[in-house]
Amino acid sequence: MRYPKECVLKECVEAVIRPLEPGDRALMEAFYNRIPESDRWFMNYDVMDPAIMGRWFDAVEKGSVCSILALCEETVVGQGSLYLRGFGATSxxxxFRIVVLPEFRQMRLGTWLLLDLIQLAMDRGLEMLRADLVAGVEDGAIEAVQKFDFFKxxxxxxxxxDIHGNRQDLVIMIKRLHKEWSDF
Ligand SMILES: CC(C)(COP(=O)(O)OP(=O)(O)OC[C@H]1O[C@@H](n2cnc3c(N)ncnc32)[C@H](O)[C@@H]1OP(=O)(O)O)[C@@H](O)C(=O)NCCC(=O)NCCS
Structure with a gap:
C-alpha cells in the first residue's frame, strides 16, 4: 500500500491516510478526547489510560497491530486498526476496529479506512477478518461491513x-479473504 494516500470525502472534504507513527502520541490523545465515552466503552481497552496507549504504540512497533490514521490538516479525524495474533489457532x-470523529461520520471516511484494512489483511496473508459489533448500538457499522461481504x-x-449496564447482543461479523481482489 502506498502512503500517504489522499482521499476525498463527501462535500469535497479532503483527508490523508497514513500509518500511525511513534511520534503520534499527542495527536492520538487529542483524537480520543473528542470521541464520546459511549463509543470508547466498546473498545475493550481504555484508550484514555496513558499506560494502555503506550502498550498500543509498542504493539504497533512490534507488528502485532497495524494502525492507520486519517488526518484533516493536522488533526486526526479517524483511525483504523488491524489486530494480528501472529501465533496459534487463530493466527x-x-x-479490526475503526473509529471516526463524530463530525466526520457518514462522509465515507469509515469506508476508506475499511478498504485499506482489508488490503492490509490480504497483504499479510490472513484468511479471515473479524469484527465484534454490538447490536442496537453499532448497527451502522454492522450494515456498513455487510456491503463488503462480511456476514453474521x-x-x-x-x-x-452498554455504558448504562443494559445487556446487548454481540454480533461476530466475518469476511473471508482472498489472495487478490479479483478472486471474488
Ligand atoms: C462506524 C463508523 C466507523 C463509520 O464511519 P463513517 O465514516 O461514518 O462511515 P461511512 O461514512 O463510510 O459510512 C459507510 C456506511 O455505513 C453506514 N452507516 C454509517 N453510519 C451509520 C449510521 N449512523 N446509521 C446507519 N448506517 C450508517 C451506511 O450504510 C454507510 O453507507 P452509505 O454511505 O452508502 O449510506 C463510525 O460511525 C464510528 O466511528 N462509530 C463509533 C465506533 C464504532 O462503532 N466502530 C465500529 C467498529 S468497527
Missing part, C-alpha cells in the same frame, strides 16, 4: 453491557 484471523457468523445473546 489466520485478523480483527455468530451472535452472543445478552453478552455485553
Amino acid at each position: 489466520h484471523v485478523g480483527r 457468523f455468530a451472535e452472543l445473546k445478552n453478552y455485553v453491557k
Whole structure:
C-alpha cells in the first residue's frame, strides 16, 4: 500500500491516510478526547489510560497491530486498526476496529479506512477478518461491513453491557479473504 494516500470525502472534504507513527502520541490523545465515552466503552481497552496507549504504540512497533490514521490538516479525524495474533489457532484471523470523529461520520471516511484494512489483511496473508459489533448500538457499522461481504457468523445473546449496564447482543461479523481482489 502506498502512503500517504489522499482521499476525498463527501462535500469535497479532503483527508490523508497514513500509518500511525511513534511520534503520534499527542495527536492520538487529542483524537480520543473528542470521541464520546459511549463509543470508547466498546473498545475493550481504555484508550484514555496513558499506560494502555503506550502498550498500543509498542504493539504497533512490534507488528502485532497495524494502525492507520486519517488526518484533516493536522488533526486526526479517524483511525483504523488491524489486530494480528501472529501465533496459534487463530493466527489466520485478523480483527479490526475503526473509529471516526463524530463530525466526520457518514462522509465515507469509515469506508476508506475499511478498504485499506482489508488490503492490509490480504497483504499479510490472513484468511479471515473479524469484527465484534454490538447490536442496537453499532448497527451502522454492522450494515456498513455487510456491503463488503462480511456476514453474521455468530451472535452472543445478552453478552455485553452498554455504558448504562443494559445487556446487548454481540454480533461476530466475518469476511473471508482472498489472495487478490479479483478472486471474488
Ligand atoms: C462506524 C463508523 C466507523 C463509520 O464511519 P463513517 O465514516 O461514518 O462511515 P461511512 O461514512 O463510510 O459510512 C459507510 C456506511 O455505513 C453506514 N452507516 C454509517 N453510519 C451509520 C449510521 N449512523 N446509521 C446507519 N448506517 C450508517 C451506511 O450504510 C454507510 O453507507 P452509505 O454511505 O452508502 O449510506 C463510525 O460511525 C464510528 O466511528 N462509530 C463509533 C465506533 C464504532 O462503532 N466502530 C465500529 C467498529 S468497527
